Amino acid sequence: MPADDPVTRDPAGATTRYLRVRDRTLLILTDSPGADGLVSETFFPPGMLGVHETGPAARPDLTVVDTAHDPATVAELLRRTAETAVRGEYELTRDYRQPRFDTEGRTVFVLRDQNSDEVAALIRTEGRITLVRPRSGLGDRWLTRIIRDAATRIAKAAGSLVLHSSAFCHEGGAYLVVGDSGAGKSTTAIALARLLPSAGWMGNDRMHLDRDPDGYGVTACPLPLAVNKGSLDVMGITDFGSWSVRAGFPPAGSDWDRFHGEDKLKLSSQEVSRNLGVRVVPQAPLAGVILPRVDPEAGYSFGPATPAHAAEVITRNCFSLDDNLYGEDWLRVPVGRPVPPSLDAFLEHLGKLPVLRATVGSAADVVRLAAAFAERVRA
Structure with missing residues (x-):
């Protein structure tokens, strides 16, 4: 998978699972056994945060792809993106801001845990989120974090x-x-x-x-x-x-x-x-x-x-x-129209x-x- 265009295809040999979150279906693909195992361990037992395993959907509401790489590959992706994109900031966690880069048809976000210098990237395109991150225990955790964030926002929109x-x-x-x-x-x-x-x-x-x-x-x-x-x-x-x-x-x-x-x-x-x-x-x-x-x-x-x-x-x-x-x-x-x-x-x-x-x-x-x-x- 080229470092400068990691969203063109699904990773070879990826584990595929479909998760139902209330009335939304997420398609999850990862090439990391560690990340896949952490998702199973976190959303245990079924129903945590309203998340359940489900069967394949022809058109999932959101696709999340998790890919593990060497740190140099992640750094090169971010370097090339910064050369041509419009730089800004976003709020990864409350009061914790990180760089973002906007280009035509996609936005690249820098992911960095507050307690670590390890850098990962998330690429957002229409209906699809792609994680490009190091092969590490911290990197494995980003997939669970994204699923939990998505499920929380779906629940809040439903009026939780x-x-x-x-x-x-x-x-x-x-x-x-x-x-x-x-x-x-x-x-x-x-x-x-x-x-x-x-x-x-x-x-x-x-x-x-x-x-x-x-x-x-x-x-x-x-x-x-x-x-x-x-x-x-x-x-x-x-x-x-x-x-x-x-x-x-x-x-x-x-x-x-x-x-x-x-x-x-x-x-x-x-x-x-x-x-x-x-x-x-x-x-x-x-x-x-x-x-x-x-x-x-x-x-x-x-x-x-x-x-x-x-x-x-x-x-x-x-x-x-x-x-x-x-x-x-x-x-x-x-999500649909939020219910307060x-x-x-x-x-x-x-x-x-x-x-x-x-x-x-x-x-x-x-x-x-x-x-x-x-x-x-x-x-």
Whole structure:
């Protein structure tokens, strides 16, 4: 495949799969087994972010082609493009801008992770996205990132309300765990998923909510579970040293062993299922909300939240109002006319459901919370 024209044909020997995202079909082609495996591991189980494997479509709504090359090939593509194209900028992630190059019929975007100097390229043409990136573990991750970005934009266009929330499933219902960064959402959700009978873990950091005739359906976004050692301590987990983790453990000298450390252990949904022994549930009807606080210095508490407090926390953590991850729609995902979500309607619906506050600081407190929660929702 020539470096100066990588979108003229599909890569030889590529793995082909079709993904259905709500009412849109994506055709995915990759010549990297690592990238293909990461897509399977990330969108596990089927239904994460509304993504399902499906059969071939005569005219997919979007084709995404992932091609791995030597770094010199990527650099040469960008160099040649810069010689003839109009240079600009775009917002790859909120407040993180990178160069773009506009030519007739295509736009070339520079891809660079915030934590790495490795450079990749994305070429956007009509109905097609082509990734040209190095053969590396970081390069393998771009395909999953693009699929997740596309699925998120499709969901938002359909009217999904997106909350900064973890979630767990109990007796078939989804319980959102909503709070600010550091409040203990991840710890609370995974701890209750492990301790409650007939429970399951739904996901970390972002939940999509869609209105239906009976209330709201909750769909998990496949972001890794990010925990530090303090969270594992609170859950009473001590055997993590034997775990097999794709992303690896935080390196020596990191602060992951501090309770509120910035460096965290990241687990895919498959790794959560395997290492923590919990069932992963991608979708469930909304059954309630917990507003958590995890603090080893605080005493245990549990009870109903006031409507005013719940509205304040949820409004502050609504990504539909101010999304800290997604900036401009530089991918131009083909969607219909966007349907605006209603936070007010969601808050009104919460008046019919249990909305609870909880503070825990130890493994014993977590066990106590699980028993109290089960009793409360059973009443």
